[in-house]
Amino acid sequence: MKKMGKLMGVLLAGMVAVSLLAGCGGGAAPEKRTIKVGIGLNEQSPQYKGLEKFKEIVERDSKGRIEVQLFASSQLGDDTKMMTALRAGTLEMTCPSTAPISGLDKKWMVFDLPFLFPNEEVADKVLDGPVGQKYLDSLSTQGIKGIAFWENGYRQLTNSKVNVKTPADVKGLKIRTMENPVHLATFRTLGANPTPMPLGELFTSMQQHIVDGQENPLTTIYLQKYYEVQKYTSVTNHFYSPFVFMFSQKIWNTLPKEDQELIARAGKEAGIYQRKTNREMMQEASASLEKAGMVVTRLTPEQAQAFVDATKDIAGQFEAEIGKDNVQEVKAEIAKYSQK
Numbered sequence: 600m601k602k603m604g605k606l607m608g609v610l611l612a613g614m615v616a617v618s619l620l621a622g623c624g625g626g627a628a629p630e631k632r633t634i635k636v637g638i639g640l641n642e643q644s645p646q647y648k649g650l651e652k653f654k655e656i657v658e659r660d661s662k663g664r665i666e667v668q669l670f671a672s673s674q675l676g677d678d679t680k681m682m683t684a685l686r687a688g689t690l691e692m693t694c695p696s697t698a699p700i701s702g703l704d705k706k707w708m709v710f711d712l713p714f715l716f717p718n719e720e721v722a723d724k725v726l727d728g729p730v731g732q733k734y735l736d737s738l739s740t741q742g743i744k745g746i747a748f749w750e751n752g753y754r755q756l757t758n759s760k761v762n763v764k765t766p767a768d769v770k771g772l773k774i775r776t777m778e779n780p781v782h783l784a785t786f787r788t789l790g791a792n793p794t795p796m797p798l799g800e801l802f803t804s805m806q807q808h809i810v811d812g813q814e815n816p817l818t819t820i821y822l823q824k825y826y827e828v829q830k831y832t833s834v835t836n837h838f839y840s841p842f843v844f845m846f847s848q849k850i851w852n853t854l855p856k857e858d859q860e861l862i863a864r865a866g867k868e869a870g871i872y873q874r875k876t877n878r879e880m881m882q883e884a885s886a887s888l889e890k891a892g893m894v895v896t897r898l899t900p901e902q903a904q905a906f907v908d909a910t911k912d913i914a915g916q917f918e919a920e921i922g923k924d925n926v927q928e929v930k931a932e933i934a935k936y937s938q939k
């Protein structure tokens with residue numbers, strides 16, 4: 600009996616020693632891991648180039664201990680499906696537009712208000728400032744760790760029927776929009792017949808004339824080859840669309856601190872690179888679309904103003920759903936950075 604007591608005493612001491620060692624940093628080194636990232640756009644997109652930069656930084660600075668696997672062209676589902684996978688802990692990362700995030704939290708609709716940001720510089724300052732950080736942090740209530748804002752960009756209207764120069768030209772057009780109430784309301788207000796649809800179904804829907812048109816940044820219109828099924832691009836700049844680079848909160852919580860810090864730093868650095876690349880590629884996209892046979896129409900200031908005037912009531916329609924304070928806070932930040 601005495602022997603048994605002694606043995607138990609030794610075992611207990613051993614267990615205490617191991618747990619103490621682990622507790623004061625003597626634990627095992629962080630383990631090898633794989634991070635899967637899914638996006639909707641293809642491998643030529645500025646978004647994918649941002650992911651390649653993220654992969655480069657993470658694999659370099661983890662000395663290969665962390666491998667990043669990239670999946671483009673909605674291989675892992677559309678934005679909404681991939682966000683669901685993050686929340687379930689079955690996918691590590693994705694980078695949706697802010698528009699579908701409104702399905703999780705209505706205040707995100709603020710970023711979809713028409714003609715919200717006057718230019719990219721102000722957008723960067725607001726999104727990278729305390730208000731943007733507050734939105735990223737709020738995703739933790741949805742099972743998502745918001746890492747950084749990247750850039751989709753200003754959205755332009757394409758269609759196969761009419762060279763749109765005024766709101767009246769939009770009347771009756773069947774336009775695919777992202778799955779977002781503000782986008783739907785904006786195009787209804789312009790007299791269109793909007794249909795929400797995941798990006799992956801869009802090309803075929805235009806090819807089969809299920810929809811007459813869609814709206815996306817020029818780089819997407821070119822790189823997704825929409826010129827093969829669309830005739831007209833009108834540079835309306837009606838929405839500025841941010842991307843959100845995000846991580847599964849469930850999986851994030853299992854990471855050692857050093858991996859969390861590396862992923863957060865790499866996501867921010869890659870975001871700065873992605874915005875720069877996006878803007879460089881945007882410069883060439885218009886000429887590329889014309890070379891591919893599209894009619895690209897840049898609106899006159901008067902024509903552009905007509906679209907601003909036609910959609911000026913949208914913010915008021917959604918203020919209650921978004922939260923009046925949220926709308927006013929974002930608009931105050933925009934005003935602050937617009938004066939400088």
Ligand code: TK8
Binds near residue numbers: 638639678696751840
């Ligand atoms: C990509 C989407 C896309 C967006 C759209 O995942 O669906 O029109 O602009 O680029 O977020």
